[in-house]
Amino acid sequence: EPEVTQTPSHQVTQMGQEVILRCVPISNHLYFYWYRQILGQKVEFLVSFYNNEISEKSEIFDDQFSVERPDGSNFTLKIRSTKLEDSAMYFCASRGGLRNGRARYEQYFGPGTRLTVT
Amino acid sequence: AQTVTQSQPEMSVQEAETVTLSCTYDTSESNYYLFWYKQPPSRQMILVIRQEAYKQQNATENRFSVNFQKAAKSFSLKISDSQLGDTAMYFCAFMKLTSGSRLTFGEGTQLTVNP
Numbered sequence: 001e002p003e004v005t006q007t008p009s010h011q012v013t014q015m016g017q018e019v020i021l022r023c024v025p026i027s028n029h030l031y032f033y034w035y036r037q038i039l040g041q042k043v044e045f046l047v048s049f050y051n052n053e054i055s056e057k058s059e060i061f062d063d064q065f066s067v068e069r070p071d072g073s074n075f076t077l078k079i080r081s082t083k084l085e086d087s088a089m090y091f092c093a094s095r096g097g098l099r100n101g102r103a104r105y106e107q108y109f110g111p112g113t114r115l116t117v118t
Numbered sequence: 119a120q121t122v123t124q125s126q127p128e129m130s131v132q133e134a135e136t137v138t139l140s141c142t143y144d145t146s147e148s149n150y151y152l153f154w155y156k157q158p159p160s161r162q163m164i165l166v167i168r169q170e171a172y173k174q175q176n177a178t179e180n181r182f183s184v185n186f187q188k189a190a191k192s193f194s195l196k197i198s199d200s201q202l203g204d205t206a207m208y209f210c211a212f213m214k215l216t217s218g219s220r221l222t223f224g225e226g227t228q229l230t231v232n233p
Binding site: 043093 | 151153155160161162163164165168209211213215216218219220221222223224225226
């Protein structure tokens with residue numbers, strides 16, 4: 001069964017450094033998402049991406065964050081200058097377009113990247 | 119803005135018994151989707167079940183079923199014949215049908231299935 005993959009599984013970085021988190025969505029999916037989950041808290045939406053552009057972003061997704069789909073398979077989240085409070089699990093998710101003429105709304109999540117900022 | 123509330127931070131159930139997890143939400147939308155996701159200790163987010171708001175029939179997936187009360191804005195998850203592998207954090211999530219279609223999650227309920 002196709003699945004979303006994410007690399008690395010764990011990233012440790014120093015405050016102020018740039019990090020790039022990578023995701024490979026399910027191959028025929030059209031909509032892509034990043035969420036984050038600070039330890040012990042609920043999952044929070046960061047950004048959605050469709051047709052090579054951001055379709056929605058949350059207030060968390062400020063100028064330090066950017067997303068890119070550099071080729072036909074990868075979807076990346078870049079944090080330009082990491083802060084201590086960026087430490088969290090980052091999840092990528094994807095969903096399909098139409099199946100049998102009906103829109104599909106289920107989002108399938110990757111296993112997450114645990115980001116630790118020291 | 120939509121909000122999702124899960125009022126039970128923790129629940130426990132004996133193996134083979136039935137348990138119901140509660141979720142309420144607030145929205146002015148008339149058409150939307152609701153989901154339950156399971157997060158085991160591995161922290162992977164696993165889709166359990168979905169419900170389209172325009173459907174009156176409650177969704178079922180094997181041992182998992184929902185009780186969707188649209189007027190009350192309630193969306194509970196029932197797990198029948200609980201198994202040890204059901205031990206996880208369960209998140210209720212709301213999706214408005216917009217171009218972005220973000221998921222808005224509740225705080226989660228930690229379910230423990232005891233042998």
